Amino acid sequence: MNTAFRRVALVGRPNCGKTSVFNALTGLQQKVANYPGVTVEYKKARIETAMGPIELIDLPGLYSLTPQSADEEITVRAMTEGDDIIGPLDGLVLVGDASNLVLCLRLLLSLKPLGLPIIFVVNMMDVATRLGLRLDLSGLAQDLGVTIVPTHAHRRHGIDDVMTALAEVPPRTTPLPPFQQSETLRQRHDRARALVRTYVGSTDIISSQSDRLDRVLMHPVWGISILLVVLMVVFQAVFAWATPVMDGIDAGVGLLAGGVDQLLPNGLVKSLLIDGVIAGVGSVIIFLPQILILFLFILLLEDSGYMVRAAVLMDRLMGMSGLNGRSFIPLLSSFACAIPGIMATRVIPDPKQRLVTILLAPLMTCSARIPVYTLIISAFVPQQVVGGVLQLQGLVMFGLYAAGILGAIVVSHVINWLFLRQGVQSEFVMELPRYQWPNARNVALGLVGRSQAFLVRAGGIIFLSSVVIWVLSSFPAPPPDSTAPAITHSLAARIGDWLHPLFAPVGFSWQMAVALVPGMAAREVVVGALGTLYAVGDGQETLGSLEALLRQQWSLATALAFLAWYVFAPQCLATLATIRRETNSWRWPVITFVYMTALAYGAAFVTYRVASWAMG
Amino acid sequence: MKPSLTLAAGGLSDLGTKPADTIPHLSRRLSDLVPGQAGRVAPEAAHVMAPELQTVMDRFGLFPGAQVQCLGEAPFGHDPMIIKIDNHRLAIRRAMAQQIAITAEA
Numbered sequence: 207m208n209t210a211f212r213r214v215a216l217v218g219r220p221n222c223g224k225t226s227v228f229n230a231l232t233g234l235q236q237k238v239a240n241y242p243g244v245t246v247e248y249k250k251a252r253i254e255t256a257m258g259p260i261e262l263i264d265l266p267g268l269y270s271l272t273p274q275s276a277d278e279e280i281t282v283r284a285m286t287e288g289d290d291i292i293g294p295l296d297g298l299v300l301v302g303d304a305s306n307l308v309l310c311l312r313l314l315l316s317l318k319p320l321g322l323p324i325i326f327v328v329n330m331m332d333v334a335t336r337l338g339l340r341l342d343l344s345g346l347a348q349d350l351g352v353t354i355v356p357t358h359a360h361r362r363h364g365i366d367d368v369m370t371a372l373a374e375v376p377p378r379t380t381p382l383p384p385f386q387q388s389e390t391l392r393q394r395h396d397r398a399r400a401l402v403r404t405y406v407g408s409t410d411i412i413s414s415q416s417d418r419l420d421r422v423l424m425h426p427v428w429g430i431s432i433l434l435v436v437l438m439v440v441f442q443a444v445f446a447w448a449t450p451v452m453d454g455i456d457a458g459v460g461l462l463a464g465g466v467d468q469l470l471p472n473g474l475v476k477s478l479l480i481d482g483v484i485a486g487v488g489s490v491i492i493f494l495p496q497i498l499i500l501f502l503f504i505l506l507l508e509d510s511g512y513m514v515r516a517a518v519l520m521d522r523l524m525g526m527s528g529l530n531g532r533s534f535i536p537l538l539s540s541f542a543c544a545i546p547g548i549m550a551t552r553v554i555p556d557p558k559q560r561l562v563t564i565l566l567a568p569l570m571t572c573s574a575r576i577p578v579y580t581l582i583i584s585a586f587v588p589q590q591v592v593g594g595v596l597q598l599q600g601l602v603m604f605g606l607y608a609a610g611i612l613g614a615i616v617v618s619h620v621i622n623w624l625f626l627r628q629g630v631q632s633e634f635v636m637e638l639p640r641y642q643w644p645n646a647r648n649v650a651l652g653l654v655g656r657s658q659a660f661l662v663r664a665g666g667i668i669f670l671s672s673v674v675i676w677v678l679s680s681f682p683a684p685p686p687d688s689t690a691p692a693i694t695h696s697l698a699a700r701i702g703d704w705l706h707p708l709f710a711p712v713g714f715s716w717q718m719a720v721a722l723v724p725g726m727a728a729r730e731v732v733v734g735a736l737g738t739l740y741a742v743g744d745g746q747e748t749l750g751s752l753e754a755l756l757r758q759q760w761s762l763a764t765a766l767a768f769l770a771w772y773v774f775a776p777q778c779l780a781t782l783a784t785i786r787r788e789t790n791s792w793r794w795p796v797i798t799f800v801y802m803t804a805l806a807y808g809a810a811f812v813t814y815r816v817a818s819w820a821m822g
Numbered sequence: 823m824k825p826s827l828t829l830a831a832g833g834l835s836d837l838g839t840k841p842a843d844t845i846p847h848l849s850r851r852l853s854d855l856v857p858g859q860a861g862r863v864a865p866e867a868a869h870v871m872a873p874e875l876q877t878v879m880d881r882f883g884l885f886p887g888a889q890v891q892c893l894g895e896a897p898f899g900h901d902p903m904i905i906k907i908d909n910h911r912l913a914i915r916r917a918m919a920q921q922i923a924i925t926a927e928a
Binding site for chain 1: 860889900
């Protein structure tokens, strides 16, 4: 089967600059595709060459043709068998790192028997030059019988030559010969080293700029200090820089709702638009500034090569929870939102480690909890200074964050013991890429891709759950003569009523039990729901008066129990749906829901009882 | 002298839980390198071979004769250590580095 375009796959070891080459070749035309059944993504793009169109496929990085992860398996399958999803290939572009050719050449030697034409892109030529390496690429090309193109993809050097080489890839007319590897890995490795000795010079270690940087950035004292500063800057940015934009979005959503309110007659359609659609979409995009800033920093840190260092620095600390350094970034991202955090676990190759990380991510204090915490703390915790310097309110906030982390440490041990039955893993090997200045194009393309993924995956679910919750909160409609808030007649209220006896032992009022139902759409929704239920200003968010009202209605013990509940409760359908998607099974979202609810209930119960007792 | 090492198959998991000094030191180990020191990967027979280790060594080219250098150590418990092999940098947990024999730098 031969269609009008040729299909060429980009392959290479991780960290060789493959993505930079792909970005330089394709720009914005790239699309992210999901491999069905597994959480493996690959990118593809249609490009025009002098000799007709080519579909370029960026396959996940691989170390060898013996697959060790789901990612590698897809790559190997696509190259060797040609699979139905990616389609048959006409050629390969192998991207290698000029300053470190041994392993790239070894991979090239194992790809050659596939029978596909290979363009060997020797990237990062700038680094090789800086290290004083003199590469005899024409000699190497002749020896290997492949086309070699030197590039420096960050600066787009050599990309036109790759295009020219791509144009000349012939359409394949015959089926691939059966794949047979005639040499052992060891033999290929020795051959690759011999090639490097002949065409580059010594294979011995050269000290580079990156090593000197690592001496500082990985230093036991300086390294940790710098990491802490970096994390503080990221947090500061996520929470401080995003606020004006979030306020703007909030105001915009308010205006839009107001406009619809003016335009449409009262009724179901208006209510669905304002309370379901606009509120639902609003609750998604309100977090977009934070998530974009978070993604921006993650991309900058990844592209510069620092991210892996952070993972290594934190490895032992993560080890205390039976995890390793790779879980650090996903869990860190979860402080903004668990959804991008859970999506980021794809970089963890060990499926069990990945699963534990996914289950722990919702325990990190996400930004949707902040409005809830802020409301309760400012209503119930006095503004006083403790020990001369510390604000009591800030201290409580810190305590809530710490409670989430402590909970995660305990839960990880329980999960390991209950479900996975594995000891602390000793295996942890990570390659540290060379430091480089982040490339604007790579970061921008990454930001677009990840935001799209977030909006499509999380947005759809949050929107859908908002509409479902709206239905629950609006039907059945209140009788015309009712003066109570409409929600008190709804299904949500019935669920809340039904739940209330369960929540009485932890000190929750029926209004609180009812508010937890719409709060399932997203945590911060509970604030508005409480406002509606306590009939503050007709559901408009007048936080000041809600605070005063809650102070009258709730005891301190109830307020603290509510905080404890929110530290652990799985009050976010989108997170559960993301877990379902990422684990490809209902089992883990159900387990997450059950364990988090149990933990939340236990914490609220203990808090309520202890606080009631302490108050006398 | 060729060191002979007799350790039960699947020794890696046992070793992970043992304190470092109970592991027989028949030769120098990758984990013995202090930052700045270099060595070469020893002949195969000297390593404590577990399947996971074999994968890692294959993947990153830790084959006999390859030059390795210790670049540094992470802060907590000096673990993982950061090594350079050929011209790439790896972070590797000490428990794993203990299984890899090296010869002193020639």
